[in-house]
Amino acid sequence: MQNLQQSNNKIREYIDSVCNQIRWKRTHAYISNELENHIVDQKKAFIADGLDEDAALEKAIVEMGDPIGVGTELNRIHKPKMEWSIVFFTGIALLLGLIINVVISMDTDMEYTIGKVIFYSLLGIGFMIAAYYLDYTIIGKHPNILFFVFLIIALGFTIISPHYQSRVFYTKFILLLYPTIYTGIIYSMRKNGYLGLVLCGAFMIISYVVFTPFSLYSIYILYSLLCLILITISILKGWFNINKIIGLLLVYIPTIAVVIMTLLNNQYLWIRFNNLLNPNLDPLGYGWSSLLAREIISNAKFIGEGLGSNSGYMVPAINTDFSITYLVHRFGWISLILIVAVLALLIIKSFKLCLKQSSVLGSLVSTSVLLTFSMQVVIYIAYNLGFQLIAPLTLPLISYGGVGTIINMFLIGIMLSVFKWDNLINDDVLISSGKRLFNYTDGKIIIDFKSLSL
Amino acid sequence: MKESKNLLSGYTNMLLLKLLESKDMYGYEMIEELAKKSDNSFSLKAGTLYPLLHSLEKDGMITSYEGNADSARVRKYYGITKKGKKMLEEKTTEWKTHSSKIDQILEGGAKFATI
Numbered sequence: 001m002q003n004l005q006q007s008n009n010k011i012r013e014y015i016d017s018v019c020n021q022i023r024w025k026r027t028h029a030y031i032s033n034e035l036e037n038h039i040v041d042q043k044k045a046f047i048a049d050g051l052d053e054d055a056a057l058e059k060a061i062v063e064m065g066d067p068i069g070v071g072t073e074l075n076r077i078h079k080p081k082m083e084w085s086i087v088f089f090t091g092i093a094l095l096l097g098l099i100i101n102v103v104i105s106m107d108t109d110m111e112y113t114i115g116k117v118i119f120y121s122l123l124g125i126g127f128m129i130a131a132y133y134l135d136y137t138i139i140g141k142h143p144n145i146l147f148f149v150f151l152i153i154a155l156g157f158t159i160i161s162p163h164y165q166s167r168v169f170y171t172k173f174i175l176l177l178y179p180t181i182y183t184g185i186i187y188s189m190r191k192n193g194y195l196g197l198v199l200c201g202a203f204m205i206i207s208y209v210v211f212t213p214f215s216l217y218s219i220y221i222l223y224s225l226l227c228l229i230l231i232t233i234s235i236l237k238g239w240f241n242i243n244k245i246i247g248l249l250l251v252y253i254p255t256i257a258v259v260i261m262t263l264l265n266n267q268y269l270w271i272r273f274n275n276l277l278n279p280n281l282d283p284l285g286y287g288w289s290s291l292l293a294r295e296i297i298s299n300a301k302f303i304g305e306g307l308g309s310n311s312g313y314m315v316p317a318i319n320t321d322f323s324i325t326y327l328v329h330r331f332g333w334i335s336l337i338l339i340v341a342v343l344a345l346l347i348i349k350s351f352k353l354c355l356k357q358s359s360v361l362g363s364l365v366s367t368s369v370l371l372t373f374s375m376q377v378v379i380y381i382a383y384n385l386g387f388q389l390i391a392p393l394t395l396p397l398i399s400y401g402g403v404g405t406i407i408n409m410f411l412i413g414i415m416l417s418v419f420k421w422d423n424l425i426n427d428d429v430l431i432s433s434g435k436r437l438f439n440y441t442d443g444k445i446i447i448d449f450k451s452l453s454l
Numbered sequence: 455m456k457e458s459k460n461l462l463s464g465y466t467n468m469l470l471l472k473l474l475e476s477k478d479m480y481g482y483e484m485i486e487e488l489a490k491k492s493d494n495s496f497s498l499k500a501g502t503l504y505p506l507l508h509s510l511e512k513d514g515m516i517t518s519y520e521g522n523a524d525s526a527r528v529r530k531y532y533g534i535t536k537k538g539k540k541m542l543e544e545k546t547t548e549w550k551t552h553s554s555k556i557d558q559i560l561e562g563g564a565k566f567a568t569i
Contacts, residue, residue, distance in 0.1 A: 031504070033528075034530050037530075038482045038500050038504075040527070042482060064500045065502060070501035074508065
């Protein structure tokens with residue numbers, strides 16, 4: 001017994017000095033298991049060759065090679081890394097937003113918002129950095145708690161504040177986190193196959209009950225769509241471990257039924273939908289701002305100020321809801337091309353990195369951020385060009401908006417924290433709670449001895 | 455024969471991929487196999503092996519999974535991927551070209567010496 005203890009200590013000592021060189025702590029368990037197995041195998045082989053226990057161990061450790069050198073080499077491979085390209089494009093977008101806000105403020109004699117823009121951008125950078133260092137795997141570890149706490153917070157925000165437009169407005173932005181938090185539900189439910197899929201739907205229904213009493217109807221539909229995309233990806237990738245076609249039917253038949261039922265029973269949605277196609281139906285009501293935006297846009301040049309006297313100043317809330325309409329009028333289509341180029345670079349780079357993720361949770365979380373971000377861009381631009389289905393949230397990082405900027409930066413930080421991890425670390429390493437002895441994943445039973453805290 | 459290690463080092467990845475082409479293995483098994491197949495000429499240190507394996511995995515040439523074949527010990531097994539097979543093919547061709555050129559020079563040199 002004494003001997004075993006001693007030999008374990010020696011192995012431990014070797015592995016510790018390897019791991020001391022590796023900055024990224026999460027890989028320690030992953031690497032030490034492998035090295036320990038190797039030493040034990042080697043020792044057994046030496047004993048079989050006729051060496052005694054101690055000599056065999058000694059020799060096995062020498063055979064491993066210099067621990068500092070090995071550790072340094074492994075550290076080089078397993079470094080957590082900041083995706084600077086994403087940070088760079090985010091910075092460019094923020095800067096562009098600042099310039100645009102300066103221009104709009106100066107042009108329109110609007111309340112001077114530059115100080116606020118800088119303040120919220122800096123706060124946003126703080127949130128981004130914080131999210132980068134936070135451990136995003138908490139989404140996979142405690143999905144249910146997180147989901148309900150989030151719903152309660154969102155609900156609290158809506159109830160406590162008085163119900164005028166700007167208050168619900170805050171909740172609207174906080175709900176931008178919803179798809180990302182929902183990925184935890186998909187992640188934990190995927191192990192239950194068909195039942196898991198049904199439960200994913202149940203969670204959507206629960207959130208429906210929370211969202212809709214406060215006229216966040218359109219927002220709910222929007223986020224449901226994103227969650228639907230995430231579920232579809234999960235089914236197609238085989239993460240639910242079910243027949244893909246049956247899975248898709250199980251999701252889409254009820255979804256389509258609900259959509260048809262809703263459209264049949266909801267006048268408001270019809271009005272908005274008709275307005276998207278033909279704003280002339282209600283030129284003084286819902287169609288008004290669509291028509292105005294379309295008129296301004298139709299007079300725009302490629303470069304330079306568009307025709308139509310001062311029509312650019314007539315749109316409401318230029319710096320929050322109509323910055324693109326205004327810019328296209330004021331500087332021509334070139335301004336839209338510039339904005340789209342910057343945001344597209346950010347989106348494409350993120351998309352490529354999302355595809356590289358090998359862990360299920362990492363893929364889901366980063367994809368959810370990417371979708372949430374892209375969705376805002378598309379809705380905002382469409383709205384500004386006169387295709388107005390729902391009121392835009394924000395043009396992420398660019399249009400003026402305190403909470404919007406902070407939440408979007410926080411989401412980018414979460415995405416960066418996913419990209420920080422090595423893509424070879426799988427979910428079991430990522431999420432290992434260290435409690436269960438038997439883990440059943442991907443059709444294999446994995447026995448986790450670390451759970452016994454040896 | 456241990457001197458040949460330097461010549462070998464650039465092609466260690468190729469040898470590791472070759473080993474995994476026949477079946478999935480864990481680290482220790484690979485070192486043993488390598489020694490056996492080379493009549494104990496090539497002895498790879500574990501400290502060299504694992505960084506190489508982890509790099510290969512990161513580049514998508516191999517994948518790993520946990521499994522317990524014999525004892526209760528859970529081991530990390532490595533298996534070759536499609537990308538890895540392609541790389542192995544390329545490296546093998548490259549090696550064959552190189553070594554035939556080297557042979558050519560060596561033989562040429564021998565002839566020259568005999569004249």
